[in-house]
Amino acid sequence: MEIRNQKDFGAGLMYMVIGLFFTFMATQYPMGTAAKMGPGYFPFWLGIVMTALGLLILVKSLSAKAAIEKIPPFNWKVIGLITGSVIAYGVLLPTMGFIVAVFVLVFMSASASHEFHWKGTLINATFLIVFTYSVFVLGLKLQFPLLPFFLQ
């Protein structure tokens, strides 16, 4: 069988998996009746609706009339660097402090660009640290761990 519309096929599959997951999980909670619903009732039926929508999209994507559409390739380098830089920020912030965390975030994310330059990124990182420090810490008085734990 040929999948004509890959995008819709993927979306339909995703909807179905999510729908079934929510429906299945809902059965673990008390259902109740229509007049006195338990916590499982609404998610159970909503999950069924989600699954049905997914199935509909999936079937339509296989029909002979579906437009031919391919899922564009994923750029794993970009995903890894951007997501990684955010996670690194989350890991570093509590222990190494605001300045180090922002610095790593800027450098790691900037390296995802094919126009990456050390010098420009360094200037950008310095500017952003000074700017966000003055706005969020000095201006709005938000609480951040600022310096690494061994300097505090």
Added chain:
Amino acid sequence: MDLFANLALGFDTAFTLQNLLYCLIGCVLGTLIGVLPGLGPIATIAMLLPATYALPPIAALIMLAGIYYGSQYGGSTTAILLNIPGETSSVVTAIDGYQMARNGRAGVALFTAGMGSFFAGCVATLVLAAFAAPLSQLAFKFGPAEYFSLMVLGLIGAVVLASGSLIKAIGMIVLGLLMGLIGTDVNSGVSRYAFDIPELSDGIGFVAVAMGVFGFAEIMGNLEKTDEDEGFLNKMTTMIPTKEDVKRMIPSILRGTTIGSILGILPGGGAALAAFGAYSVEKKSSKYSHEFGKGAIEGVAGPESANNAAAQTSFIPLLTLGIPPNAVMALMVGAMTIHNIQPGPQVMTSNPALFWGLIASMWIGNVMLILLNLPLIGIWVKLLKIPYRFMYPAILVFCCIGVYTVNNTVFDVYVTAAFGIIGYLFFKLGCEPPPLLLGFVLGPMMEENFRRALLLSRGDFTTFLTRPLSLGLLIAAALLVVIVALPAVKKTREEAFVED
């Protein structure tokens, strides 16, 4: 007359130094993000939401509102100059506005957009002031069944804004609704879909979802494109329109304002739909219809007035019914709850200074925007020349700081990262996230009203059809689906979004 007394109270509130200042900050920021493609009002408001903790509620709301309607002004600037619509609502402006710019009439186009927006903004402020009170009276007649049906209508309305497949957009709404259910069930105290993770017992953070799906995913999408267009600017000529231009733009501005004011009130309406509607009307009714697509001034005046009017009247459902008609208003709900204000009809009576102050600030904001925009056009264009490689790390930094400060926990930072990947997947599969965000906000409210309605009717599902108001709203929702599914509308809808 109550209206004038109320407006006087509003202006009294809005005309303090602090509130004027935050109004100005909001307008400048709004214009700025409107000009920058890839940074919409949703992401910006989400980013600034935590920063408003420290402000008094009225100042916070004035600033956030300023961002929203400011972005409507700003979005038109890049649409006209560079054919890059900064906002979905300025997509249609780009069609004729950019052509005008290429004909050396960029100045006239920008002036028209500015004047149209200003006029529409002034009228919409009056509409907001006049209709808010009667509508909130109506809101007291709303029972749970009506609220549920209204939300159905609102969610279906949101589908109209998505450009792709109708069923996929409905799927995104349902997904949003399901995600909204994560966390502790208020009625039974049962923790749902939280997997014993304590941070999830309050549900997923709205800011995290919005920033991940919109901000991060968009950055990843943009980075894939290898060709960097730094943009060029046509030589700017006069800003002063000719007599002929004025004669042609005035009726368009009036029509656009009317359409925008009405569509903004409808839940699910919003600025983009208004602009799209106004463009179709102008194209159909104009005797210069052959000029459309080649630089017709009506094609700028109509949609620009409409999107600005709608941006303001979309506050009506939020302020009177407590129901956000679009994703930006959903964020406003978040902002209000942060400040312990429950959006709904009671805001007007329990907090009149805030309510009318916000409305008055919108008019002041419009004056500021017109004064700001005309001379600043040159500067906005320079900002567009900041290379994207410096821009996106900055966006990431602001997002990460913003999301951390919501609850002072890094857990939210990780959630945002996860939603970045999810948003990227949506992007690849052609699923559009705005309906998801609206569903996410309405999910808990919808379940609550659904349960209450059926409790009152003792489990009888016909309660939604036997109550006249509820039935009317459901019929409207069904009609909307039919209209959107009609081939003719579908075609123009696709055309209008083709450049998005």
